[in-house]
Amino acid sequence: MQEFIRDLVQKNDTKILFIVLDGLGGLPFDGRTELDVADKPHLDALARASACGLHIPVAMGITPGSGPGHLALFGYDPVEWQIGRGVLEALGLGIELRKTDVAIRVNYATVENGIIKDRRAGRIPTDQSRKITEKLQAKLQKIDDVEVILAPGMEHRFAAVLRFPEPLPPGAASIKDTDPQKEGKEPVPIIPQTPQAGRVAQIVEKFIAKITDDLKNEPTANFILLRGIAQVPDILHFEETYGLKSLCIAVYPMYRGLARLIGMDAPALQGDVQDEIDFLKKNYHDYDFFFLHVKKIDSYGEDGNFKGKVSKIEEFDTFLPDILSLKPDVIIITGDHSTPAVLKSHSWHPVPVLLKSPYVLGQTCQMFTERECIKGELGIFPTVNLMPLALANAGRLKKFGA
């Protein structure tokens, strides 16, 4: 599909603003959802003038992680393009990945006489864990010709990246987790699952040996267990596919990392939504496409904080007039998945979306809510169709066939 789109792309000087309110969709509590309850006059007015609908990131009933959710938003089939856990972990910890990298989630563990006593090394505090990881990194920068990059994480977790000097073939990181998922067992030995994985397996084995040697005098964190050993996928480039010079505006490292994976510019950025908008304005003339990510709505949903989620929707609404003053040719506001506060987690529910351009019907929805979006002109559709729709509304797709 993306190759089909690429052949139809034509360039012009339009601007597309794609705002992701993470975890946007919700469920009723006392009959009304977070979007029903939120006082959000600007979003509601925009919805009335927009093409509205609901989109399904992966498939009906499937709850997407943040990776699949965002890939789908950018038009990448999230089942075809599965990003390994190690890669997502490394991105989330702020490592800039390259195509020759293998990324791994690592746990500190406690091992006695070769048997795992504690898979999480007593959940050692984050500051202790950080110190150990920094010490390990200081001692270990290379294994043979492979660069080693470690990033401290929360509690017993960290991420490791093995940066190979050469491109790796598909299947090069097909190695089972060394974590047996149960205490009282031995760590799973390193066994390549494909013939192509031999090179990486050798380096991983040396990696474990060197690290555990360095850890041998630690009281609890005296071993490591590896999970989600993963190659960086050789994914289609966003700009090559859509002809859009694109900027990611996000304060959380994982979203910037995902954006960089597909070739977006994603400079480091700190602060809140106001800082994101300032950054958008500063860079507005230099890009065609802006992915602006708003995190906190999801965070309150995950906490089961219904009122908190409502308040973050309301806060975003106050910023909307300022954003609209930029007069983008196409603006899309949606989420990467639903996070109903009543579920305290991501969910499978279709995600409300509004798309405003000069070329929509509009006047089908009274508010920007789940129930109103059902009445919209976009219907209920697969999330991967949003990008072609954005391009069409920007006049950036040629006619197909004569």
Place this chain on the structure above:
Amino acid sequence: MQEFIRDLVQKNDTKILFIVLDGLGGLPFDGRTELDVADKPHLDALARASACGLHIPVAMGITPGSGPGHLALFGYDPVEWQIGRGVLEALGLGIELRKTDVAIRVNYATVENGIIKDRRAGRIPTDQSRKITEKLQAKLQKIDDVEVILAPGMEHRFAAVLRFPEPLPPGAASIKDTDPQKEGKEPVPIIPQTPQAGRVAQIVEKFIAKITDDLKNEPTANFILLRGIAQVPDILHFEETYGLKSLCIAVYPMYRGLARLIGMDAPALQGDVQDEIDFLKKNYHDYDFFFLHVKKIDSYGEDGNFKGKVSKIEEFDTFLPDILSLKPDVIIITGDHSTPAVLKSHSWHPVPVLLKSPYVLGQTCQMFTERECIKGELGIFPTVNLMPLALANAGRLKKFGA
């Protein structure tokens, strides 16, 4: 999908009337679309009693040409069945194509010392161009055992058909355009892109040599450039697939040509919508399926003439009672794509459709408009699903499985 349908088809004596109002869907101007504004009491009454919805010819965001739009209406996946430009051009100029034909779009051009001075030979007037083409045809009827058919076009354009005596393998017309798309260059030489294209390449080379030799004394049109060299696709036959003896009723040659490609009867016909209806009535007892094509609604849309498009919808509405007096078992009224007057072109917007048979819910839409069709029982669906729906409503599909 079509092979799946074919196995379920059963015949009976029902009649299906499939009316295509070319470019039907629109967009608001001052808040109301062409269908909102049009005074069309009969269409609105029929919509109230019908199953309504909106269909997407190719994919969300994709603007279809007339070829893909109609193929989708007839149940052919327009991405799988791509009809080459040369074939569409020849069909549009009224040539009846056969399966052993290769069709080519040809430009008259001006060449000096082997370099293209003007890719369009100064856009020579149509009547001059026609005379030259007729002279060429008189001189050249055959190259070896291959029949040559030329059809004059507008200005510098004409179509050429090479009718081979034998069936050609797939890929037999894979030859690059000889038009380099820029003045100041030499024409692109004929190079077969596949091993199967050798035979056609040889004939095309001789074709260019003979024609340019005949043109050498012309002041401007002294050369030809070829584009869209294309084989007639070996496409599934409509009647074999659906068990419907079918008649195309269209005054524009391209639509008849497309219908003939899939094996419909499509006799030449001139006049207006009234002439089409007279023709429908005359032939009503001899066919099961009628594709009736109304062109002018699209033409006004393409011109950006909102009021003109409205008037043509209203004109069609006055004919509707007469059409309904035939009491077809299933009547479908829709378009092959949207052509909003505000866009002055085909567009990607879903196309309104109504389907009336004794077996619909009905009473979901108040009028035949884009916004009302969103509320309809058919939802928003891929255009290729219309034919199975038409057959089902005609009692022409058996149950699938026990």
